[in-house]
Amino acid sequence: MLAYAGPGAPAGSPPAPTVREATGLDYEATIWWGLFGPRGLPGDVTRTLNAAVRTALVEPDVARIYESEGATPSPSTPAEFGATLRADIARFREVAQAANIRAE
Secondary structure (H helix, E strand, O other): OOOEOOOOOOOOOOOOOEHHHHHOOOOOOOOOOOOOOOOOOOHHHHHHHHHHHHHHHOOHHHHHHHHHOOOOOOOOOHHHHHHHHHHHHHHHHHHHHHOOOOOO
């Protein structure tokens, strides 16, 4: 193990620095999972789905599955997830533009 691409080692993982710590580069790449619905989904439906997902993610059996894959469940609100999504889109748009990567 050379380094972790995310902000730190997942729980129970072997010790190693992050890429940023090891190289000084401003680098972080994480994977997230999210649930999307159609535009205009009623707020009560969004809240119900979010509550169900948040409940599932704290179930010990579900948490163990995530942890066995080196992942850490981190439930969020729709607003928090939206902020994460917008930040990633902006960051990777900037990366794509700097590398002259274009959609075809």
